[in-house]
Amino acid sequence: xxxxxxxxxxxxxxxxxxxxxxxxxxxxxxxxxxxxxxxxxxxxxxxxxxxxxxxxxxxxxxxxxxxxxxxxxxxxxxxxxxxxxxxxxxxxxxxxxxxxxxxxxxxxxxxxxxxxxxxxxxxxxxxxxxxxxxxxxxxxxxxxxxxxxxxxxxxxxxxxxxxxxxxxxxxxxxxxxxxxxxxxxxxxxxxxxxxxxxxxxxxxxxxxxxxxxxxxxxxxxxxxxxxxxxxxxxxxxxxxxxxxxxxxxxxxxxxxxxxxxxxxxxxxxxxxxxxxxxxxxxxxxxxxxxxxxxxxxxxxxxxxxxxxxxxxxxxxxxxxxxxxxxxxxxxxxxxxxxxxxxxxxxxxxxxxxxxxxxxxxxxxxxxxxxxxxxxxxxxxxx
Amino acid sequence: xxxxxxxxxxxxxxxxxxxxxxxxxxxxxxxxxxxxxxxxxxxxxxxxxxxxxxxxxxxxxxxxxxxxxxxxxxxxxxxxxxxxxxxxxxxxxxxxxxxxxxxxxxxxxxxxxxxxxxxxxxxxxxxxxxxxxxxxxxxxxxxxxxxxxxxxxxxxxxxxxx
Numbered sequence: 001x002x003x004x005x006x007x008x009x010x011x012x013x014x015x016x017x018x019x020x021x022x023x024x025x026x027x028x029x030x031x032x033x034x035x036x037x038x039x040x041x042x043x044x045x046x047x048x049x050x051x052x053x054x055x056x057x058x059x060x061x062x063x064x065x066x067x068x069x070x071x072x073x074x075x076x077x078x079x080x081x082x083x084x085x086x087x088x089x090x091x092x093x094x095x096x097x098x099x100x101x102x103x104x105x106x107x108x109x110x111x112x113x114x115x116x117x118x119x120x121x122x123x124x125x126x127x128x129x130x131x132x133x134x135x136x137x138x139x140x141x142x143x144x145x146x147x148x149x150x151x152x153x154x155x156x157x158x159x160x161x162x163x164x165x166x167x168x169x170x171x172x173x174x175x176x177x178x179x180x181x182x183x184x185x186x187x188x189x190x191x192x193x194x195x196x197x198x199x200x201x202x203x204x205x206x207x208x209x210x211x212x213x214x215x216x217x218x219x220x221x222x223x224x225x226x227x228x229x230x231x232x233x234x235x236x237x238x239x240x241x242x243x244x245x246x247x248x249x250x251x252x253x254x255x256x257x258x259x260x261x262x263x264x265x266x267x268x269x270x271x272x273x274x275x276x277x278x279x280x281x282x283x284x285x286x287x288x289x290x291x292x293x294x295x296x297x298x299x300x301x302x303x304x305x306x307x308x309x310x311x312x313x314x315x316x317x318x319x320x321x322x323x324x325x326x327x328x329x330x331x332x333x334x335x336x337x338x339x340x341x342x343x344x345x346x347x348x349x350x351x352x353x354x355x356x357x358x359x360x361x362x363x364x365x366x367x368x369x370x371x372x373x374x375x376x377x378x379x380x381x382x
Numbered sequence: 383x384x385x386x387x388x389x390x391x392x393x394x395x396x397x398x399x400x401x402x403x404x405x406x407x408x409x410x411x412x413x414x415x416x417x418x419x420x421x422x423x424x425x426x427x428x429x430x431x432x433x434x435x436x437x438x439x440x441x442x443x444x445x446x447x448x449x450x451x452x453x454x455x456x457x458x459x460x461x462x463x464x465x466x467x468x469x470x471x472x473x474x475x476x477x478x479x480x481x482x483x484x485x486x487x488x489x490x491x492x493x494x495x496x497x498x499x500x501x502x503x504x505x506x507x508x509x510x511x512x513x514x515x516x517x518x519x520x521x522x523x524x525x526x527x528x529x530x531x532x533x534x535x536x537x538x539x540x541x542x543x544x
Contacts, residue, residue, distance in 0.1 A: 012465075015432030019439035019461040026443060026454025027500055034453050041447035049403045050448065056407040063408075 095143035096258050102274045106266025108132050110158075112256050122165040122185075124148065124253065128261060129156045137221055139262045145227030145250030145275065146170065146215060147259055158261075162253040163228070164194055172198060172228050173216040179205035180216055183228050186246060194254075196229050196247040203241055207231045213247055214275070223262070223270045391428055394535050395421050413519035418445055419490045420528045422460055423467045424539075431468035438464030452501035459496035463489050479529050486528035490521035 026034065042050060100109065110128035128134050130153045138150040140160045148162035161168055164185050172183040179201050186195040198213055211231040217224030229247040237244045262271070398421035406414055422441055426434035442457030449456075467489055494517035498504060504512055532539070 012430055012432030012435070012468075016435035016461065016465045019435040019465075020458060023439055023442065023454050023458035023461055023500075026446070026457055029453070035450055038447040038450040038453050041444055046444050046447050049399070049444075052400065053403040053407050053448075056404045060408045060410060 092143075093258065096260070099141070099143040099260060099274070103260065103262075103266070103271065106263045106269065108134055108261040108263065110134075110259055110261055112259055122162050122168075122253070123151065124160045124162060124256065124259070126150070126158045126160055126259065126261065127156075129154045129158050131155045133263055134158045134261050135264055138264065139222050139226065139267065140259050141226055141262060142251045142256055142259050145229070146222065147251050147253060147256055149221065150261060160259075160261075162256075163196060163249060163251075164253055170222050170228065171216045171218040172213050174207065175212045175214055177216075179207060180218075181242075181245075183213065183247065194249070194252065195232070196249050197235065198231065198245040198247050199242070201243040201245060203243055205243065207234070207243075207245055209233055217270065221267070223267050225271055225275055227275050387428070390538050391425060394538055395425055397535070398424065398531070411523070413516050413523055415527045416490050416493070416520065416524045417527070419460070419463065419493050419524060420486060420531060422464045423486060423489045423528075426464040426467040427471040429468065431465050434464040434468035435461050438462075452497070452503060455497045455501035456493075458500050459493045462496055463493045466492070479532065482532055483525040483529040487518075487521045487525035490524040491517055494520065 026037070029037065096109075100107065108128050110126040110132075113125040113127060124140070124147070126134070126140070134150055134153050136150055136153055140147040140149060140162075146163060148160045148165065148168060150158050151161045152159040163170070163183070166185055166187060168183075168185055170183045171180070173180045181198040181201040184197050184199060186192055186197045188195065198207075201207065209231055213228045213231060215222040215224060215226040215228060227250040229249040232246040232248050235244045235246050398417045402417035402421070406417060409415070418441055422434075422438050425437060429437070438460035439457050442460035443454070445460075446453045446456045467485070470485075495513055498509060498513055498517070
């Protein structure tokens with residue numbers, strides 16, 4: 001027993017010595033022998049463990065880079081948000097550039113300094129003054145239309161009242177020149193405060209919603225043809241001799257950041273063709289509306305003719321059936337024991353033709369063919 | 383050790399080796415937990431000292447293959463630690479977590495000191511700092527992790543330790 005224990009101990013010592021010797025040998029091995037031995041272990045026994053370690057390190061790097069990636073993504077999102085603002089700014093500046101190219105001469109470009117005060121007193125601070133040639137009562141315009149008028153001029157700064165100012169007035173007309181009036185701010189409450197009124201339109205001039213209103217050139221302050229807005233609806237007023245219309249403005253002063261100030265010589269020369277695209281679009285819209293009205297009137301006329309023909313056919317059939325029915329009743333009365341045949345009525349009129357357009361009114365079905373059909377003999381009112 | 387106990391010990395050993403090559407790189411602490419030392423000690427107290435020395439040498443050589451410049455240093459250290467742990471198994475068999483943790487601490491610290499001396503990479507103040515500051519810290523963390531793992535693996539190792 002003791003010998004066995006001692007043998008085991010000696011074996012342990014021998015194994016320990018051998019292991020220690022191998023370890024020492026590995027330490028003192030020259031590099032040309034040590035490296036192949038280490039590489040052999042790495043490529044065989046330790047290879048799966050090395051692969052695990054590599055994946056673990058990749059996972060750790062991914063975890064560490066997650067925060068940086070999130071920060072980078074947030075930065076990109078912020079930058080993307082600013083891209084929309086930059087795009088809008090570019091579009092606005094392009095339109096302003098387009099206006100400048102159409103005007104060609106006689107204008108002064110200025111920036112509208114934004115602050116909260118301008119929304120309260122409906123004025124704009126413009127970054128151009130008398131040094132740049134700005135004069136009082138000069139029109140202030142934007143690519144979409146009229147903004148206001150220069151009220152006070154300093155050497156390097158000028159103040160302009162916008163159309164929303166209570167003191168603003170401008171002579172205006174419809175694009176086709178059929179109606180004239182005076183444009184002023186609509187002194188309503190809430191959102192209506194930012195609308196315009198076209199006052200003093202003669203009672204005979206009824207304007208449709210969507211009609212474009214431009215400056216008329218009367219009065220000498222604003223040249224003819226600057227878009228002011230579009231008619232929304234008529235306002236009910238106590239005046240019986242003129243109409244007043246609510247107008248949606250072409251330009252919102254709160255969104256104006258860059259404007260053009262027209263010089264007096266340019267006002268005298270006018271601005272023909274500068275806002276021609278707006279007029280053209282309005283004319284096109286009016287032409288479309290007119291064409292639609294013509295189509296609807298033509299359809300109504302055709303429907304009226306069709307109804308009149310139906311009525312005539314029905315009356316003729318009723319008159320033809322009446323003598324035959326009287327003869328049958330007389331024959332029945334002469335033959336005893338034979339009950340009289342039931343009285344037959346006129347055949348129903350043919351069904352109305354299918355509607356070919358949506359502008360036609362629905363066709364009423366007659367309930368009593370003998371009754372006069374006043375609706376089919378009179379064309380519908382347009 | 384019967385077959386069941388051997389299998390259970392092998393499973394625990396495998397888990398610890400896998401933790402050494404997965405969890406340790408993820409943690410990447412300055413004073414890392416050495417799961418290989420825990421695994422070597424766990425097996426060493428269950429086999430004869432000679433076998434423990436051979437196992438320590440093999441594990442050390444495998445681990446050293448990843449650091450060829452110190453090839454053999456870890457093998458020598460782990461051989462000594464495993465052989466010593468197997469001789470001191472009576473202490474380790476005490477069913478006391480504090481004693482087990484202390485044993486892990488001593489084993490890891492001894493391993494580090496032997497390895498630092500054998501690899502001859504650090505000298506002077508750096509060697510002292512590594513041996514007296516970072517190695518004890520790593521040994522403490524390893525002891526703590528060893529105790530936690532012993533608690534977690536107790537259902538697996540209960541039969542063999544009984």
